Amino acid sequence: MNRMMDTEPESALFNYCVALGDDSVVLGHRLSEWCRNGPFLEEDLALTNTSLDFIGRARMFYAYAAELENEGRTEDDIAYLRDCREYRNLLINELPNGDFAFTMARQFLIDVYDMGFFAGLAQSRDAMLAAIAGKAIKESSYHLRRSDDWVKRLGDGTEESRERIQNAFNQLWGYIPEMFRMSDDEQQLVDAGIAVDRCALKANWESTVHTTLKEATLDIPSENWAIGGGRDGMHTEHLGFLLAEMQFLQRAYPGQKW
Amino acid sequence: MLDPNCNTETAQLFELLSSVCDPEIPVLTLQDLGVLRDISIDDGAITVTITPTYTGCPAMDAMQADIETTLAEAGYQHVKVKQSLSPAWTSDWMSAAGREKLRAYGIAPPVRHSGQTTKRANIQCPQCGSGDTECISEFGSTACKALYRCRECLEPFDYFKCI
Numbered sequence: 001m002n003r004m005m006d007t008e009p010e011s012a013l014f015n016y017c018v019a020l021g022d023d024s025v026v027l028g029h030r031l032s033e034w035c036r037n038g039p040f041l042e043e044d045l046a047l048t049n050t051s052l053d054f055i056g057r058a059r060m061f062y063a064y065a066a067e068l069e070n071e072g073r074t075e076d077d078i079a080y081l082r083d084c085r086e087y088r089n090l091l092i093n094e095l096p097n098g099d100f101a102f103t104m105a106r107q108f109l110i111d112v113y114d115m116g117f118f119a120g121l122a123q124s125r126d127a128m129l130a131a132i133a134g135k136a137i138k139e140s141s142y143h144l145r146r147s148d149d150w151v152k153r154l155g156d157g158t159e160e161s162r163e164r165i166q167n168a169f170n171q172l173w174g175y176i177p178e179m180f181r182m183s184d185d186e187q188q189l190v191d192a193g194i195a196v197d198r199c200a201l202k203a204n205w206e207s208t209v210h211t212t213l214k215e216a217t218l219d220i221p222s223e224n225w226a227i228g229g230g231r232d233g234m235h236t237e238h239l240g241f242l243l244a245e246m247q248f249l250q251r252a253y254p255g256q257k258w
Numbered sequence: 259m260l261d262p263n264c265n266t267e268t269a270q271l272f273e274l275l276s277s278v279c280d281p282e283i284p285v286l287t288l289q290d291l292g293v294l295r296d297i298s299i300d301d302g303a304i305t306v307t308i309t310p311t312y313t314g315c316p317a318m319d320a321m322q323a324d325i326e327t328t329l330a331e332a333g334y335q336h337v338k339v340k341q342s343l344s345p346a347w348t349s350d351w352m353s354a355a356g357r358e359k360l361r362a363y364g365i366a367p368p369v370r371h372s373g374q375t376t377k378r379a380n381i382q383c384p385q386c387g388s389g390d391t392e393c394i395s396e397f398g399s400t401a402c403k404a405l406y407r408c409r410e411c412l413e414p415f416d417y418f419k420c421i
Contacts, residue, residue, distance in 0.1 A: 028314075042395035042405055049314075049401040056313030060343070131344035135313050138346060138421040142404075146396040 012185040013126070014068045015088065016195055018078060019231060021061030022089035025079055026239070027110065028054030029246050030097055039100050046146060050107070053139045060132045080250035084233070084240050091230040092175040094239040098168065101154050101161065105168035108147035112208050113179055113201070114140040120196035129194065148212055155216025166218055173221040178228035180205075186231075271297050271304065271329070278328050281320040282400050285363045288321060292351025295342055303336040304329065309347045312401045312421075349420045360384075360418055366406065368420040381417050383408035393417075 031051035038044025062075035092110065097103045118140060121133035154165040180202040182190070189195035213220055229235070249256055275297070276289040288294045288308070296307035306325055310318045322339045329337045349368035352360075357367035361384045369379040381391050388410035398405040398416040407414045 046395050046397040049397040052314030052401055134346040135343055142396050
């Protein structure tokens with residue numbers, strides 16, 4: 001069945017906003033789990049401040065999605081009242097934090113991706129998406145300065161730090177192809193000048209990532225496995241546990257406010 | 259920024275709101291920050307447009323509440339605070355007075371020209387004025403600040419990031 005035929009343009013845009021919000025809120029929540037567990041005070045602050053930036057992004061995407069839908073749902077309803085299968089985030093965002101090296105390796109891969117993605121989205125014909133992207137890319141640039149630093153420090157550091165971050169990249173590598181795979185709905189929005197062609201981002205992304213990994217004396221892992229499905233609602237076992245914690249309050253006490 | 263040719267009542271409201279301070283950095287007013295973008299009056303109803311500095315900045319809600327409170331205390335009943343994302347806030351909008359207030363408060367003000375964000379700029383120590391400083395962390399006490407250290411006087415200090 002051709003899915004392009006059965007998705008209304010409006011709902012394709014709604015789904016797109018929700019997926020982008022899901023990427024942000026899931027990674028934002030993961031980063032928030034570092035609160036008071038950072039390796040030292042400055043990093044604890046950095047991890048949680050980065051978390052805030054991602055949650056802020058999610059709010060903007062969800063608020064816009066709710067406005068497009070126009071059925072009375074709020075950004076909070078979208079974040080807190082959907083189950084795993086309705087989440088559309090890329091899988092790399094939901095993986096557990098692992099050690100600090102794993103968290104920073106993932107952050108680096110995503111920061112490089114976000115720089116390319118938001119530069120593209122800032123050119124969107126959809127004014128709201130372009131505005132959100134215009135803000136997000138400013139934040140990604142300092143996120144990337146930090147994660148790029150850490151990849152080099154850990155890679156070109158001690159034997160143990162090098163081993164840990166190399167392992168992290170090896171474990172993350174199979175989650176990368178999904179970041180550059182387009183869905184039919186998304187392609188429709190690309191054709192309309194609204195969405196970003198993620199396939200086209202890969203060459204630049206690879207060149208930036210490879211340069212840093214080489215400088216960090218790290219090996220580029222081989223592309224011999226790939227896992228995907230996040231954009232179709234097929235997730236790893238980890239997302240359910242994440243949502244169970246993140247959504248607990250609204251599930252147990254519906255409608256609670258600060 | 260606000261239209262200098264705006265009418266008298268708008269100018270009065272602007273004057274009134276220029277006393278509202280950033281809840282996290284109380285030496286800065288919203289005007290110094292460049293957060294206050296527009297004030298419009300339509301049939302007695304006031305719409306204040308502000309722009310968020312950072313997407314996840316928890317101070318935005320507090321700023322919004324402070325604006326509403328200030329206007330309510332001055333007797334304005336119908337007030338709406340609207341957030342506008344575009345054009346995206348940049349530290350280039352911070353006023354010269356704001357930069358000096360930050361420095362006197364012990365926070366290095368943002369360097370100008372937000373386009374150059376890939377490399378770290380050379381930051382002057384707000385305590386001793388030395389340019390021999392190093393970045394300790396991209397984040398200080400809030401998302402908008404980075405943590406630096408002066409190699410000359412050895413004091414750590416916050417730097418208001420240039421974005």
